[in-house]
Amino acid sequence: MTKTNLTEWPPRYDRSFIPPDDSPYWNRELETMDPVRREEEVILPKLQAQLHYAYRHSHFYRKKWDKAGVRPEDIRSLADFEEIPFVTKEEIRQDQMENPPFGSNRCVPATEVGRVHGTSGTTGKPTAFAISKGDVARIAEAHARVMWNFGLRPADTVFIGSFFSLYLGSWGALLGTERLGATAFPFGAGVPGQSDRALEWMKEVKPTAFYGTPSYSLYLAEKALARGFDPLKDFNFKILFFSGEPGAGVPSTKKRIEAAYGGICIDSGSTAEMTPWMTNCECSHRQGMHMYQDIVYGELVDVDTKKRLPCGKEGATVYTHLERTSQPMIRFWAGDISVWVDDPCPCGRTYPRLPNGVYGRADDMFVVRGENVYPSAIEDSIRGIKGFGDEFRIIITRERTMDELVVQAEYASDVDPADVPNLKAELEKALKARGLRTVVQMEPPNTIERTQFKARRIIDKRDLYDHIIREK
Ligand SMILES: [Zn+2]
Numbered sequence: 001m002t003k004t005n006l007t008e009w010p011p012r013y014d015r016s017f018i019p020p021d022d023s024p025y026w027n028r029e030l031e032t033m034d035p036v037r038r039e040e041e042v043i044l045p046k047l048q049a050q051l052h053y054a055y056r057h058s059h060f061y062r063k064k065w066d067k068a069g070v071r072p073e074d075i076r077s078l079a080d081f082e083e084i085p086f087v088t089k090e091e092i093r094q095d096q097m098e099n100p101p102f103g104s105n106r107c108v109p110a111t112e113v114g115r116v117h118g119t120s121g122t123t124g125k126p127t128a129f130a131i132s133k134g135d136v137a138r139i140a141e142a143h144a145r146v147m148w149n150f151g152l153r154p155a156d157t158v159f160i161g162s163f164f165s166l167y168l169g170s171w172g173a174l175l176g177t178e179r180l181g182a183t184a185f186p187f188g189a190g191v192p193g194q195s196d197r198a199l200e201w202m203k204e205v206k207p208t209a210f211y212g213t214p215s216y217s218l219y220l221a222e223k224a225l226a227r228g229f230d231p232l233k234d235f236n237f238k239i240l241f242f243s244g245e246p247g248a249g250v251p252s253t254k255k256r257i258e259a260a261y262g263g264i265c266i267d268s269g270s271t272a273e274m275t276p277w278m279t280n281c282e283c284s285h286r287q288g289m290h291m292y293q294d295i296v297y298g299e300l301v302d303v304d305t306k307k308r309l310p311c312g313k314e315g316a317t318v319y320t321h322l323e324r325t326s327q328p329m330i331r332f333w334a335g336d337i338s339v340w341v342d343d344p345c346p347c348g349r350t351y352p353r354l355p356n357g358v359y360g361r362a363d364d365m366f367v368v369r370g371e372n373v374y375p376s377a378i379e380d381s382i383r384g385i386k387g388f389g390d391e392f393r394i395i396i397t398r399e400r401t402m403d404e405l406v407v408q409a410e411y412a413s414d415v416d417p418a419d420v421p422n423l424k425a426e427l428e429k430a431l432k433a434r435g436l437r438t439v440v441q442m443e444p445p446n447t448i449e450r451t452q453f454k455a456r457r458i459i460d461k462r463d464l465y466d467h468i469i470r471e472k
Contacts, residue, residue: 003164005314009049010134011325013141018181021153030294031349035342039078042294046322051075052083059097060105061330086333088320092273093125101128107324108132116289118166126166127272132326136175140274142295143176146281148192149290149347150266152209152240154181159207159237161198161216162244164188169243172276173211182209189216194324199224206236214247214265218390219450221260229343232262241266243278249289249357250376252383256390267357270296271334274319280354283347288355290345290468297322298352299331300340311342311352312433337374349423357384366460368396368403373436375458378407381430387415391448395459405438407431 025031030042033235051072055063062407065071068085075081091445096103106113114133118126131139152158158177162170164186177184185207187198198220210217217240231237241264242248248257248267257265267289268281279296280289291298300315309315321328336358345353359376366373375394382388389410397404409427411420424442431438 008137009053010325011046013138015137015141015179018154019148021155024149026148031149031351033350035350035352038294043297044078044270045083046294047078047297048072048075050320050322050328051330053325055331057107057325058105059326062105063104065236069459081320081331084331086306086331087329088333089127089273096128097125102327105327106130106218107328111319112209113326115171116388117168117171117276129168130326135324135326139172139321140175140179141354142277142292143172144179145180145295146278146292147173147176147180147241147267149281149283149349150209150241151264151284151469152177152180152182152214154240156209156239157183157185157205157207158209158211159185159187159198159202159205161187161189161210163190163213168275168418170211170271172278174274183278189410195220195223196227198260199229202237203229203234208236208238210237210240210261210263213244214242214253215245215390217242217257218253218260221257222390231260235261237261237263239263239266239284241268243267243269246358246376247379249282249354249359250380250383254286254378256383268392269336269358271319271332271336273329274321274334277321277324279319280358281344283349285346287345288341288353289357290349290351290353291340293351295322296320300338303337309340311340314339317358323342358413365395366458368405370437371406377434378436378438379457381427381434382407382409385423385426386410387419387428388427389413389445391450393448393457394460395461397461405436407438408441408443408448410443410445438456 019026055065055072064085070083074083092103095105112132113130114136115131117129117131158172158173160173163171174184174186185205187201188194189212200316221231240257240261247253248265252263255410264284264286266282266286269279269289270279274296277296279298280291282289297320299318300313301308301318303316314337317334317338319332319334320330338354338358340352341355342352359374378394381391389412392407392409395406395408397406411423414424420442424440426438428438
């Protein structure tokens, strides 16, 4: 058993502990515990310790909670915890602008900072993270636990095919691989010519696991075939695990990745402010992501009333670190849309699950003619029809006051051009069945721009149009 003293905060883990290879769990006791007992004996004490710690060490939370009139000692149950106000991405960004570079939530002296990371800032000013040395060790432990549960063992070699600069996912995967005792191949991504070299190395070294983004893995598979590689024979991936995009939880994308590589496709995810802790991860049974509630406490809340929802309901995700000493996020409003359930998973873990993954991020979701549209629903329709390629693009325009939704999708290179109109009709029908009125445009193979990172698939032209109107 792992020697973790649950009464100690922050927890210190035995770094030499590794379960026997045939153990399906990293920590059987915590993972299979009765959920109510886990809440009372593990989650609540850790949460209270985290709250007291944050109030003592973080100017950010002291100010925020004083203003809200709530103190850590008021939180005597998980029900009470709903009194703690949410933290938003924008609030963190604003605080860091006022208190550069790390904001007023660093909590530890500079000498205790082990690593600096940050967001890429594609949607605004980057957010900076100063991760404490102790937190780095706990991140490694949390990653090793979830990666063990994907089926990874010390004999595996993990090919990390994602950016290694600011992108936190790569670093979490690396820390977890090392803590688990497996072999890391931190290959990276994003350098010109690197995808070609990745294929050569994947054939030569034959790593057994792949980490990256779903769109990049599909891109690599496509490139492999074009270069005469057979990913099923030339590579040896048994486990492909992903974060950074919701695609690996989209059933038809999952199928496509598994068919391309012959390994299992595992969805995992988080949001920048919570990473590199993994909050949600599938197990090898792939029945939706488990929420490892004793590491990061997740809630699903009603988007309008902001009240916590029971299992079975759809809502927005809110997360709380339970063992972070620098920049802890407490009731962080991630705004991912999901459904959570508590019915049993064949693996025996008793954590709640997100059976459909995260099918819309609040910042991905767009509204067309008053309807909420999730790009992953469009992706699922396209990838569920044989004859489409892997790339597509969504363009939203506004004609006078009417929004138009245009879906541009590539047909596969083996499709007879005579069949293209039928494919188009089939996709239009599939989208209509989901309540989406769209204009489908068929594009020849390899004409839509490829991406090595977050697929930039949504082009919303309406803002630009509004801008023009205002200028007139
Ligand atoms: Zn499971």
